Amino acid sequence: MKSFNYHAPKDVKDATKLASSSSAFLAGGMTTIPSMKLGLASYKDVIDIKKIKKLSGIKVSGKTVTIGATTKHVEVATSKDVKKAIPALAKLAGNIGDAQVRNRGTIGGSISNNDPSACYPSACMALNAVIHTNKRKIDAEKFFTGMFETALKSGELVEAVEFQIPEKADYQKHPNPASRYAIIGVFVAKHKKDVNVAVTGAKSCVYIDKDLSKKLSSNFSVSSIEGTDVKSSGMNSDMHASAEYRANLVSLYAKKAVEAC
Amino acid sequence: MASLVGSRVERKEDGRFLQGRGRYTADINIANQTYAVFVRSPHARAKIKSVDTSKALKSSGVVGVLTGKEIAEDKIGGLIAGWAIRSEDGSEMKVPANPPLAKDIANFVGEPIAVVFAETLDEAKEGAEKVKVDYKVLKAVVDPADAMKSEAIHDGVDKNLCYDWLLGDRKAVDEAFAKADKIIKVDLINNRLVPNAMEPRACVVDYNTASEEITLYTTSQNPHLSRLVMSAFGNVAPENKLRVVAPDVGGGFGSKINVYNEEIVCSWASKKIERPIKWVAERTESFLTDTHGRDHVTHAELAVTNDGKFLGFKNETIANLGAYARVFGTVTPTYLFGPCATGVYVIPAAYSNVKAVYTNTAPVDAYRGAGRPEATYTIERLVEKAAMELGIDKTEIRMKNFPTQFPFKQTLVHTVDSGDYVAGLEKAKQMADYAGFEARRKKSEANGKLRGIGVSSYFEACGIAPSAAVMSLGCGVGLWESAEVRFNPTGQISVFTGAHSHGQSHDTTFAQIAADELGVPMENIDVVHGDTDKGTFGMGTYGSRSLTVGGIAIVNACKKIVAKGKRVAAKMLEVNEDEIEFKDGEFVALKSNKKKTIGEVAFACYLPGQRDEMKSPIPEGDEPGLIESSFFDPANFSFPAGSHICEVEIDPDTGNVKVEKYTAVDDFGRIVNPMIVEGQVHGGIAQGIGQALHENTQYDETGQLMTASYMDYTMPRADNFPEFNLGFTCTHATSNPLGVKGCGEAGAIASPPTVMNAVIDALGGQEISMPATAEKVWKACKAMKKSNAKAA
Numbered sequence A: 001m002k003s004f005n006y007h008a009p010k011d012v013k014d015a016t017k018l019a020s021s022s023s024a025f026l027a028g029g030m031t032t033i034p035s036m037k038l039g040l041a042s043y044k045d046v047i048d049i050k051k052i053k054k055l056s057g058i059k060v061s062g063k064t065v066t067i068g069a070t071t072k073h074v075e076v077a078t079s080k081d082v083k084k085a086i087p088a089l090a091k092l093a094g095n096i097g098d099a100q101v102r103n104r105g106t107i108g109g110s111i112s113n114n115d116p117s118a119c120y121p122s123a124c125m126a127l128n129a130v131i132h133t134n135k136r137k138i139d140a141e142k143f144f145t146g147m148f149e150t151a152l153k154s155g156e157l158v159e160a161v162e163f164q165i166p167e168k169a170d171y172q173k174h175p176n177p178a179s180r181y182a183i184i185g186v187f188v189a190k191h192k193k194d195v196n197v198a199v200t201g202a203k204s205c206v207y208i209d210k211d212l213s214k215k216l217s218s219n220f221s222v223s224s225i226e227g228t229d230v231k232s233s234g235m236n237s238d239m240h241a242s243a244e245y246r247a248n249l250v251s252l253y254a255k256k257a258v259e260a261c
Numbered sequence B: 001m002a003s004l005v006g007s008r009v010e011r012k013e014d015g016r017f018l019q020g021r022g023r024y025t026a027d028i029n030i031a032n033q034t035y036a037v038f039v040r041s042p043h044a045r046a047k048i049k050s051v052d053t054s055k056a057l058k059s060s061g062v063v064g065v066l067t068g069k070e071i072a073e074d075k076i077g078g079l080i081a082g083w084a085i086r087s088e089d090g091s092e093m094k095v096p097a098n099p100p101l102a103k104d105i106a107n108f109v110g111e112p113i114a115v116v117f118a119e120t121l122d123e124a125k126e127g128a129e130k131v132k133v134d135y136k137v138l139k140a141v142v143d144p145a146d147a148m149k150s151e152a153i154h155d156g157v158d159k160n161l162c163y164d165w166l167l168g169d170r171k172a173v174d175e176a177f178a179k180a181d182k183i184i185k186v187d188l189i190n191n192r193l194v195p196n197a198m199e200p201r202a203c204v205v206d207y208n209t210a211s212e213e214i215t216l217y218t219t220s221q222n223p224h225l226s227r228l229v230m231s232a233f234g235n236v237a238p239e240n241k242l243r244v245v246a247p248d249v250g251g252g253f254g255s256k257i258n259v260y261n262e263e264i265v266c267s268w269a270s271k272k273i274e275r276p277i278k279w280v281a282e283r284t285e286s287f288l289t290d291t292h293g294r295d296h297v298t299h300a301e302l303a304v305t306n307d308g309k310f311l312g313f314k315n316e317t318i319a320n321l322g323a324y325a326r327v328f329g330t331v332t333p334t335y336l337f338g339p340c341a342t343g344v345y346v347i348p349a350a351y352s353n354v355k356a357v358y359t360n361t362a363p364v365d366a367y368r369g370a371g372r373p374e375a376t377y378t379i380e381r382l383v384e385k386a387a388m389e390l391g392i393d394k395t396e397i398r399m400k401n402f403p404t405q406f407p408f409k410q411t412l413v414h415t416v417d418s419g420d421y422v423a424g425l426e427k428a429k430q431m432a433d434y435a436g437f438e439a440r441r442k443k444s445e446a447n448g449k450l451r452g453i454g455v456s457s458y459f460e461a462c463g464i465a466p467s468a469a470v471m472s473l474g475c476g477v478g479l480w481e482s483a484e485v486r487f488n489p490t491g492q493i494s495v496f497t498g499a500h501s502h503g504q505s506h507d508t509t510f511a512q513i514a515a516d517e518l519g520v521p522m523e524n525i526d527v528v529h530g531d532t533d534k535g536t537f538g539m540g541t542y543g544s545r546s547l548t549v550g551g552i553a554i555v556n557a558c559k560k561i562v563a564k565g566k567r568v569a570a571k572m573l574e575v576n577e578d579e580i581e582f583k584d585g586e587f588v589a590l591k592s593n594k595k596k597t598i599g600e601v602a603f604a605c606y607l608p609g610q611r612d613e614m615k616s617p618i619p620e621g622d623e624p625g626l627i628e629s630s631f632f633d634p635a636n637f638s639f640p641a642g643s644h645i646c647e648v649e650i651d652p653d654t655g656n657v658k659v660e661k662y663t664a665v666d667d668f669g670r671i672v673n674p675m676i677v678e679g680q681v682h683g684g685i686a687q688g689i690g691q692a693l694h695e696n697t698q699y700d701e702t703g704q705l706m707t708a709s710y711m712d713y714t715m716p717r718a719d720n721f722p723e724f725n726l727g728f729t730c731t732h733a734t735s736n737p738l739g740v741k742g743c744g745e746a747g748a749i750a751s752p753p754t755v756m757n758a759v760i761d762a763l764g765g766q767e768i769s770m771p772a773t774a775e776k777v778w779k780a781c782k783a784m785k786k787s788n789a790k791a792a
Ligand SMILES: Cc1cc2nc3c(=O)[nH]c(=O)nc-3n(C[C@H](O)[C@H](O)[C@H](O)COP(=O)(O)OP(=O)(O)OC[C@H]3O[C@@H](n4cnc5c(N)ncnc54)[C@H](O)[C@@H]3O)c2cc1C
Pocket: A024, A025, A026, A027, A028, A029, A030, A031, A032, A033, A049, A069, A070, A073, A095, A096, A097, A098, A101, A104, A105, A106, A107, A108, A109, A110, A111, A112, A113, A117, A118, A119, A120, A152, A156, A157, A158, A159, A179, A180, A181, A182
């Protein structure tokens, strides 16, 4: 690993002041540290944001659950408040990677990284989340812009993610047997007016499956999406799963999620 | 005193391992050490046009940079193939030179080209980045099945063929096939595996400028063998100026048998730069450069009668050696594979033909089971298919062809001294509730799942030795094992062994057998291994040989101690030697019942005199001291055998395979420590399930390893396994005085076909290749649905 300056600011202002084009925020480090060790990334300044108290914690209001950026997966998975308000979100967090990853990885790191097979982005999309940064609020559908790409500007810091509490929701994932990331993950959320089916792992970036969402919005039952032909075109094909297999899993796991709701 | 052999003694080594107190190579630091980083080929096949080290040499903290040019100038030898195999036409195998640092051509991704030494690891890495290698990239040969049709990658190795070997009688096989009612055929791929020892390879070298001795601390399964090879072939230093220490080693599975490039280079360089050197592999380096396992492409056939009798067997295999032939690389797909490919059956005619080819991939060598898992997979897939095609129960067809007489002269090479295959399979059936399977299948079906059951019966030849036998088959060294038992004057005992423990629990097992022989508490015994400066000599640990060869050397050395002790005790007790009985650590004069403990005798051996009297307890013809050694060379291999039964459940929607039940009944002869043996079987089955369902080494067509990290290479994990259900039948081996057979590899040998037979059973007989990943299984389920629909 190349040497770098390590900073551990106590507040957001100091953190963002230190940020530059050759810096990185460090949250759980589950992605950043391996990429630095493998020489895939190197930074002049590494800004550890875990000491910023304000960035961590879970708040539930009447309609939303707000999770601070440096809140760890294990904290979301075991939070009584999350389990009560959005059990699907706690379940999602509890199935990320393995125990070591859950004990360090954070929600802010996960969504900022926007790995095409990460779990949280699908929850953000399905639960109409709003991403709070030090500068603005961004709707989830505008936040995830492409493979490992987000709407974040250089030096912009995610402070929290605010999820809308649905009537019902569930997350179903087919894990990559090696890494245990999602080969595909389907987050189904039934809100008062409509239903969102968000899919991760299948394409280069998380997306809402409009067809499945529409069918479930008019009739929230397994039978309404039975036989839906999820197209494999545009889906990822790699040594772990072909596009055809992924397409099969999307429709299968959508049904499983609806069943579990 | 109760016998320790046979009891579940807790492991002596657990304390240090579980508390993080082990001392591994990477834990060793030497004052003033430098750090080595290797410059490795990023290409699978490329001419090395030039290597420019000038910028690296100027880089901060860099102490030295060495390349293939310097190592060639110093006439340091390369890596070697340990077994000479002859082709069917009588010609010798073709082995290309394998220099420790490639000078003219690189033949696989990760092959070392140069090395940089620096004051810190970071500086060494920076320096390595500044070594400029100019390559001319050539088209890589990757697929073993195409290798013979591709451009030759080594000078003088026509068609990339190392050898075209035959064992058996083609004519007899043709005649047998002509008489058959049916020929069963399979086309198999035995998937390449990356060993993934928990501890990556490492070495620390200390050159003593005063004594001119090199001390190499390294992650080796066989330190004496490493020293021998580095001295005799590597020209690194004479054996008396080279000390090799393999301290705690965190798993080997065969991948730490070889003397590797890095060990040779660092040992040579330490003398050159007159500084200690430390090198520790990163995980990616382990993936790229540890020797891999398996990688066979096989077509095999079994000739059968309608009532299920086996008449003949043929096996045509292409074995991938990777880029170079290494220590066990050439014997693994021949003598460790071919003879076992006829399995536990009486088959009157058989042959195995193996073409070993070079490709631009990491070298392939012994990996837990080495050849015998490939053999068992071949025959057990055939037998299961025969049962299916003939409509005979899969256990019945096996029973029908088992030998019932022992010794059993197996078709191709071995004479199996003891066993009871029928009893093993009967016991496995009972433990697995084989009879109740159909009911369980129906229950799964009712839940929309497919359930399958698979059986495999195996035998294997391990306890790798008899020297005369292995040397007749081309081995370059004798494979005996040695031991030395040393009593200290105050009664503690050091047992030196040439075997090496890297997970096998020798500290415990060997102490148990020595304690029983000497009648002393286990706590008094220290097992010492892994240092060429301690103990006599040794061939190391692989091929399930430690107990059956090394353990027996300990027993024999202990017997010599007792024999001498008897003579000394007789003199001390003033009786004839034949009036002394040794029991529970005491020499008893039978008539008078006077006794001396073995501790008293040992003390007397070291202090042979007493005040005011001219008197010695040492009989005439004996010398003072109580130290005995033994070299044991058994008369035969040992032949563990058994039957495993597996049940899987498949979710046809996802293709996920769940191993629901796994039963293993093994015959390891006499069992020294059941707990340790169970641990070995668990580990072996886990690796076999890994091979069958998960581990999927993939190179792309340019020879890049696609699965070079745990993000992509699937290691099996605890939640992939059910509780293993283990049973034992114990027919004692006749080739050694303890009656023991090797147990280290059996689990990995028997389990891949057991699991695959279950998967294929669930899929209605559809062939599917290892690893049976979810997607492959899903596709097979879809095909099955289609054909079922057509039928209906
Ligand atoms: C073996 C393994 C398995 C995994 N499995 C899964 C899985 O199943 N599902 C899943 O969803 N994820 C999985 N992950 C990802 C993991 O859960 C983490 O979420 C992810 O690695 C990043 O989070 P982190 O907190 O470690 O971020 P870091 O590695 O610290 O940072 C990642 C990136 O985000 C930036 N960043 C971090 N925090 C902020 C912030 N507040 N504002 C702006 N930018 C920020 C960093 O600068 C960096 O570029 C896995 C990871 C590993 C290593």
